[in-house]
Amino acid sequence: MSEINSVLDQLIADAKTTLITGKPKATADDRKSVEAADPILANELLAQRSDIDEQIKALTAQKKAIDDILKDAIGKDEVLLVNGAEVASISRWRETQLNTEFIKENFPVADYPEMFSRVSKSRLNIKR
Numbered sequence: 001m002s003e004i005n006s007v008l009d010q011l012i013a014d015a016k017t018t019l020i021t022g023k024p025k026a027t028a029d030d031r032k033s034v035e036a037a038d039p040i041l042a043n044e045l046l047a048q049r050s051d052i053d054e055q056i057k058a059l060t061a062q063k064k065a066i067d068d069i070l071k072d073a074i075g076k077d078e079v080l081l082v083n084g085a086e087v088a089s090i091s092r093w094r095e096t097q098l099n100t101e102f103i104k105e106n107f108p109v110a111d112y113p114e115m116f117s118r119v120s121k122s123r124l125n126i127k128r
Helices: 002-019 039-074 100-106
Strands: 079-082 085-089
Touching: 002 039, 039 079, 039 085
Parallel strands: none
Antiparallel strands: 079 085
16 A cells, blocks of 8 residues: 555655646637646546546445444434443534524625625545
8 A cells, every 4th residue: 555655645746846847828708727747647636536536435425334333323322332331422512503594685785795705725636
């Protein structure tokens, strides 16, 4: 596993020095874009990312299945014991949440701008 990690670390290091160059150029729809300096390396990174994404999905599903079994085992109790030792517990609480839909309907942004704030965010979108 450490050999795979070291290969991946080297791939990422190579990608940083090779791919992050050049200036964005305008496309037909006026979005800024940049051509990959090394298409093979970019495709290797995208393939590795896709593999990792699939592994995360599989592991998350397995974890959820295990959590569901443990929650069912605990049931209405609070703690699961194995040979007298506490190995898992369930925390239960109630909390008050803000009803954002009600606020948006009854306090429009145009009328109450001080109640709202704008935040810039970004997300990497991978084409499949």
